[in-house]
Amino acid sequence: MIMFKDSPKIAVVGLGYVGLPLAIGLAKHFHVTGFDINDSRVGELKKGEDRTNEISKELLISSTLNLTSTMEEIKGYDVFIVTVPTPVTAMNQPDLTPLAKASETVGKLLVKGSIVVYESTVYPGVTEDYCAPILEKNSGLKCGSEFYLGYSPERINPGDKEHTVDKITKVVSGQTSDVAQHLAMIYGKMNQGNIFIAKNIKTAEAAKVIENAQRDINIAFINEITTIFSKLGLSIYDVLDAASTKWNFLKFLPGMVGGHCIGVDPYYLAHLSRTLNHEPEVILAGRKINEAMSHYIASQIHEKLQFRQKEKPAKILLLGITFKENIPDLRNTKVIDLIKNLKSYGHTVFVHDAYADPQEAHKEYGLTLLPNLAEGGYDCMVGAVAHDVYAQFELEVFKELLKEDALVADVKNIWSAKKLPQGMNYWSL
Incomplete structure (x- = not known):
């Protein structure tokens, strides 16, 4: 029988939307170090600044969580939890590059008895068939006898303050039943034992x-x-x-x-x-x-504008580019496709977002965000993301921003109950 420590030292690898809340939660019960290769990210977190807005400054500063971008500081830890992203390529094929690099890093840090847990979303078989060989190569240790695997799928919903990592059911799985039980103990400390032990790692991967x-x-x-x-x-x-x-x-x-x-x-x-x-x-x-919805929405807006403007290009104010409301997350946002489609019709599109980081928007998408909503005279306003600040718009705001005969394109149905100035046209899905 494998003997694991009751108070293991835990390293959380990757401090994004998934890793940071998890590390904070586990640090309430164990010695935990959060590791990220991004020096600036670690520096911000040490100052109590979380650009994802998932963790408050007060909680960050008061937490016992250690933060580092130096590999040596987590060498020989008992448990490594990998929370790196798993994106797709331009051809919509799985891109396991972040997972491979993280596995190479963790492999160099393993000692006999270590457990490596993956939380990244993958298809069944990736943990054991893809990650394990990388760990073995970089550690010189044998998987299943000298170090062990686990999988516990992340269920973070960015911006959701109700279904946080310490309040949801956590699925865990292990290479052996002893590993699974040990991980159930670790995660269970954080969420009052609300644990489901999957039959095996592939089952847990498939469930996610x-x-x-x-x-x-x-x-x-x-x-x-x-x-x-x-x-x-x-x-x-x-x-x-x-x-x-x-x-x-x-x-x-x-x-x-x-x-x-x-x-x-x-x-x-x-x-x-x-x-x-x-x-x-x-x-x-x-x-x-x-994938086709951004084109459909753009075509509907264009059709309404053609009718009202006699085929002249419109000056459009688009509100929101994050992938969902009230968060700064720009990853894989389809609003970018909506903007491209509107521009393809010849319209000029100005973009504002109350949450997105302007520098990130420019770096990722070449987009320059409006610093404020001071300017008016728009032919059309598109409510692309239902940020609370936009949902609170009243009659005077529409008057200030739009022309008298403007189109209000309410993609997210946030203004359906609002009174619009006379002469303005309203459209929603």
């Missing part, structure tokens, strides 16, 4: 990758019927209000599906399917529909 793929497919259905009902002059939001009175109706909302999970994970599942000589149909059909 289908969670987001399922949401993607459900949203795709809503997006498709949105385009159908719009031809009848029906608002999908009115339809959903009626349908959701039934007890078992699942109320998903239409829109552009981006972000680092829902817009990415189905491609991991599709990749796995093809390696098994099975052509995925439903999974990729959902992706195809959701």
